Amino acid sequence: MPREEEGRRGFPGRTSGPVRSTEDERMLRPPYPEEATFVRTDTWRVLRIMGEFVEGFEELAGLGPAVTFFGSARVDPSDPMYAAAVETARLLGESGFAIITGGGPGIMEAGNRGAREAGVPSVGLNIELPYEQGCNPFVDLPVEFRYFFVRKTMFVKYAQAFVIFPGGFGTMDELFEALTLIQTGKVHDFPVILFGSDYWRGMCRWLREVVLEDGKISRADMDLLALTDSPEEVRELVMSSARERARAEEEARRASRRAAGDER
Numbered sequence: 725m726p727r728e729e730e731g732r733r734g735f736p737g738r739t740s741g742p743v744r745s746t747e748d749e750r751m752l753r754p755p756y757p758e759e760a761t762f763v764r765t766d767t768w769r770v771l772r773i774m775g776e777f778v779e780g781f782e783e784l785a786g787l788g789p790a791v792t793f794f795g796s797a798r799v800d801p802s803d804p805m806y807a808a809a810v811e812t813a814r815l816l817g818e819s820g821f822a823i824i825t826g827g828g829p830g831i832m833e834a835g836n837r838g839a840r841e842a843g844v845p846s847v848g849l850n851i852e853l854p855y856e857q858g859c860n861p862f863v864d865l866p867v868e869f870r871y872f873f874v875r876k877t878m879f880v881k882y883a884q885a886f887v888i889f890p891g892g893f894g895t896m897d898e899l900f901e902a903l904t905l906i907q908t909g910k911v912h913d914f915p916v917i918l919f920g921s922d923y924w925r926g927m928c929r930w931l932r933e934v935v936l937e938d939g940k941i942s943r944a945d946m947d948l949l950a951l952t953d954s955p956e957e958v959r960e961l962v963m964s965s966a967r968e969r970a971r972a973e974e975e976a977r978r979a980s981r982r983a984a985g986d987e988r
C-alpha cells in the first residue's frame with residue numbers, strides 16, 4: 725500500500741471509494757527516517773533564507789537615516805585608517821546618521837566605535853564564518869546572517885550612502901555591488917565614497933584608463949565614485965545627497981497626491 729494511504733482504512737464515516745491523503749494529515753504524522761534529513765535540503769534552506777530576510781527587515785525597519793561603512797577586516801587600531809574611520813563615523817553620527825557595518829574587526833569595528841561615541845545606533849550585520857566570530861564590542865544592534873547575499877541586501881536597503889575604506893576582496897565586492905545597483909538604476913541618490921586617495925588612486929586610474937577607454941563603462945559611471953581623505957568632506961557629501969534625496973522623495977509624494985486628487 726502507498727505510504728500516503730497507510731492508516732486510513734479505519735477512517736470513520738468512510739464506506740467506499742478511493743482514499744486521498746491530505747497535506748494536513750501528512751504534516752501531522754512523524755517523519756519516516758529517510759525524511760528526517762529534510763533540514764539539509766534546498767527547500768528547507770529557502771525557508772531559512774526567508775527567515776533571515778524577515779528578521780533583518782524587522783530589526784532594521786525603524787533605524788532611520790544610516791550610512792554603511794566597509795573596509796578591511798585586517799586593520800588594527802594603530803592604523804591611521806582605523807582612526808579616520810572612527811572620526812568619520814562620529815561626525816556622521818553627530819549629524820544624525822546611524823552607522824551600519826559588517827560587525828567584524830578592523831574598519832567595521834572603527835565604524836561602530838565612532839557610532840558609539842556619537843550615541844547613535846551602532847549596527848553590526850554579522851556573518852557566520854567557518855570559525856567562531858562574535859560582533860566587535862562596539863556593536864549595539866547585532867543582526868546575525870548565514871547568507872552573504874541576504875546581508876548585502878540589508879547594507880544597501882537601510883543606508884543612504886556607502887563609505888568605503890581601504891580593503892581587500894570583501895570590500896571590493898561590496899563596492900562594485902553598490903556601483904552596479906546605481907549604474908542599473910536600482911538605487912538613486914546614493915553616494916559611494918572612497919576614503920583614502922593613496923589606496924584607491926590606482927584602481928580609479930585603471931577604471932579610467934582601461935575600463936572606460938575600452939568602452940566597458942561610460943564617462944558618467946566614473947562620476948558615481950567620490951574620492952576623499954577628509955571625514956568632514958564625507959559628512960558634506962552624505963548630507964548634501966540626503967537633502968537631494970529628501971527633496972526628490974517630497975516631490976514624488978506631491979506628484980502622487982496630485983495624481984490621486986486628479987483621479988477623484
Ligand SMILES: CC(C)=CCNc1ncnc2c1ncn2[C@@H]1O[C@H](COP(=O)(O)O)[C@@H](O)[C@H]1O
Pocket residue numbers: 793794795796797798825826827828829832850851853857890891892893894895896898
Ligand atoms: C580577519 C578576518 C578575515 C575576519 C573576517 N571577519 C569578517 N567579519 C565580518 N565581515 C567581514 C569579515 N571579513 C570580511 N567581511 C566583509 O567584507 C568586508 C571586508 O573584507 P576585506 O577584509 O576587505 O576582504 C567588510 O566590509 C565586511 O562586510
